[in-house]
Amino acid sequence: MPELPATFPAFVVDKPQGGTFSRGLRDFATADLPPGEVTVRVEWSSVNFKDGLASREDGRVARSYPLIPGIDLAGVVVASEDPAFAVGSAVLANGYDIGVARHGGYGELARLPSGWVVPMPVGMIARDAMVIGTAGFTAAMSVAALETHGLRAGEGPVLVTGASGGVGSMAIAMLAARGHEVWAATGKASEHERLARLGATGFLTREEVTGPGRPLDSARWAGAVDTVGAATLPYVLRTLCIGAAVASSGNASGAELVTTVFPFILRGVALLGMDSGNMAIEPRRALWVRLAGDLSPRAMLVDGESLAQVSLDTLESALDAIHAGEARGRWVVRVAA
Numbered sequence: 423m424p425e426l427p428a429t430f431p432a433f434v435v436d437k438p439q440g441g442t443f444s445r446g447l448r449d450f451a452t453a454d455l456p457p458g459e460v461t462v463r464v465e466w467s468s469v470n471f472k473d474g475l476a477s478r479e480d481g482r483v484a485r486s487y488p489l490i491p492g493i494d495l496a497g498v499v500v501a502s503e504d505p506a507f508a509v510g511s512a513v514l515a516n517g518y519d520i521g522v523a524r525h526g527g528y529g530e531l532a533r534l535p536s537g538w539v540v541p542m543p544v545g546m547i548a549r550d551a552m553v554i555g556t557a558g559f560t561a562a563m564s565v566a567a568l569e570t571h572g573l574r575a576g577e578g579p580v581l582v583t584g585a586s587g588g589v590g591s592m593a594i595a596m597l598a599a600r601g602h603e604v605w606a607a608t609g610k611a612s613e614h615e616r617l618a619r620l621g622a623t624g625f626l627t628r629e630e631v632t633g634p635g636r637p638l639d640s641a642r643w644a645g646a647v648d649t650v651g652a653a654t655l656p657y658v659l660r661t662l663c664i665g666a667a668v669a670s671s672g673n674a675s676g677a678e679l680v681t682t683v684f685p686f687i688l689r690g691v692a693l694l695g696m697d698s699g700n701m702a703i704e705p706r707r708a709l710w711v712r713l714a715g716d717l718s719p720r721a722m723l724v725d726g727e728s729l730a731q732v733s734l735d736t737l738e739s740a741l742d743a744i745h746a747g748e749a750r751g752r753w754v755v756r757v758a759a
C-alpha cells in the first residue's frame with residue numbers, strides 16, 4: 423500500500439470558537455482526516471449550490487469546523503480496509519455528511535466509510551462523473567421519480583425551473599434525451615440558446631412563474647422539476663395537469679411554500695420530495711449506473727458552454743457565483759492531476 427503524504431492541499435473553511443471565519447487553500451494534515459475504510463485520491467469534484475453555502479459564514483450548512491467542503495468527489499482508492507474497494511479502483515461519492523459535517527471533495531485526499539462509496543460505473547470517467555455531480559444525480563432522481571409516478575413521453579410538456587443552473591440544465595438534458603417536450607423557466611434570456619441545445623423547446627420568463635395567481639390556473643404541465651422553491655413551486659402546483667407530479671429539490675429562491683390544497687384535492691397533483699443527501703447506498707449505486715446509461719445527460723457532457731473548469735486555487739469565485747444565482751450549467755473542480 424503506498425505511503426500517504428503527511429499533508430495535502432485543500433480548500434478549507436474555518437471558524438474557530440470565538441474566532442473569525444476564514445476560507446482558502448492550505449496544507450491539511452492527513453492525520454486529521456476522520457476514520458473510514460476507504461481513502462481516495464480526489465481527482466475531480468464540482469460546485470453545487472450547497473457548496474456555495476458551506477463556504478460562507480452565513481451559509482448555515484457547514485456543521486463542523488475546520489471543514490473541507492465539496493459535497494461530491496471522484497478519484498482513485500489509495501488505501502482500503504474493505505475488500506470491495508481495491509487500491510487503484512475508480513470510485514465516486516456524494517451525499518450523506520460529505521462536505522458539510524465531514525471533509526469532502528475540495529482536498530486531494532478524502533477518507534470515507536465504505537458504505538458511502540460508489541464504484542465508478544462502467545463507461546463513466548471521473549471527470550464526467552463530476553460534471554454530473556450532485557446536481558445531475560438530483561436531476562436523475564427527479565426524472566426517475568416523475569416517470570415512476572407515471573410521466574410518459576408524448577403526454578405533454580414538462581417544466582424545469584431554475585433552468586440555467588446545475589440541476590435545471592441536467593434535468594433538461596435528461597428529459598429531452600428521453601423524448602419529453604421540455605420547457606425551461608429561467609431568469610436569464612441570454613441562456614435560451616444554450617438551453618435549446620440541451621433540448622428545451624419552450625421558454626418561460628422568471629416573471630411568468632413567480633408571483634401570486636389563482637388557486638388553480640390553466641392546467642399545462644404533464645410534469646415538472648422545480649429547483650427554485652418559494653418563488654416558483656406555487657405556480658408549478660397550480661398549473662400541473664390532473665394527476666401530474668412535480669419533483670421538488672431546491673430552494674434557490676427561498677424555502678417557504680405558500681399554496682392552497684386545491685391542486686392536491688381537485689387535480690390529484692403530487693408533490694415528490696427529492697433528497698439526494700440521504701438516499702441509501704444501494705439505490706444510490708444503481709442510479710449512478712443509470713447515469714452512465716439510460717439517464718445520461720449526454721448533451722451536457724459535450725456542451726462546452728455548459729461547463730467551466732476551476733482548480734482549488736480558482737474555486738472561490740465559482741462558489742460566490744453560484745450563491746449569487748449566476749450558474750450557467752456546471753463548474754467542475756480539478757482537484758489532483
Ligand SMILES: NC(=O)c1ccc[n+]([C@@H]2O[C@H](COP(=O)([O-])OP(=O)(O)OC[C@H]3O[C@@H](n4cnc5c(N)ncnc54)[C@H](OP(=O)(O)O)[C@@H]3O)[C@@H](O)[C@H]2O)c1
Nearest residue numbers: 471584585586587588589608609672673674675698747749
Ligand atoms: N434536494 C436535494 O437533494 C438537492 C440536491 C442538489 C441541489 N439542491 C438544491 O437545488 C437548488 C438548485 O441547485 P443547483 O446546484 O442547480 O443551483 P444553481 O446551479 O445555482 O441553480 C439555481 C438556479 O435557480 C435560479 N434562481 C436562483 N435564484 C433565484 C431566485 N431568487 N428566484 C428564482 N430563481 C432563482 C437560477 O436559474 P435561472 O436564472 O435560470 O432562473 C439559478 O441558476 C438549490 O436550492 C440546491 O440547494 C437540492
